[in-house]
Amino acid sequence: PTKIQNKTGMPTLPKLLELIDKFSKVAGYKVNLQKSIVFLYTNNEILEKEHQNTLPFKIAPPKIKYLGINLTKEVKDLYAENYKALIRRSKKIQRNGKIFHAHGPEK
Structure with missing residues (x-):
């Protein structure tokens, strides 16, 4: 398993995008970032809102x-x-x- 979280539990964007890129190369598919959603395992609404604008994904509901x-x-x-x-x-x-x-x- 690849850890894609920082100390606050939020995914680090470069690590997440790197993982998606590796998946695309192995699977032979391109991930559509506009249609993809991120399911965050955090209860910190402030962090969610903070990262809503930095992640190129929609954040999934609870x-x-x-x-x-x-x-x-x-x-x-x-x-x-x-x-x-x-x-x-x-x-x-x-x-x-x-x-x-x-x-x-x-x-």
């Missing part, structure tokens, strides 16, 4: 959904955002009497 998983800024919130919601949906499906397979509900 919670985003990626590949069907709710990502949260706090690791401790991942369980509540994902597992508990999955259990609630499963119980609701069971109450409705639907048969649920690994590939989705039976129609």
Whole structure:
């Protein structure tokens, strides 16, 4: 893993851009910086606002959904955002009497 944060927890822009450049060379794809978002793991709103103008990316909201998983800024919130919601949906499906397979509900 490559550390792309400084002591305040904010990514250092040169390190982040270098990492993106390396990815582009290896993957053969060019990253569209205007469409990319940064998910910052910090609760410091002042730092977020300060770096909003320096990063060439949009800053993601506190919670985003990626590949069907709710990502949260706090690791401790991942369980509540994902597992508990999955259990609630499963119980609701069971109450409705639907048969649920690994590939989705039976129609």
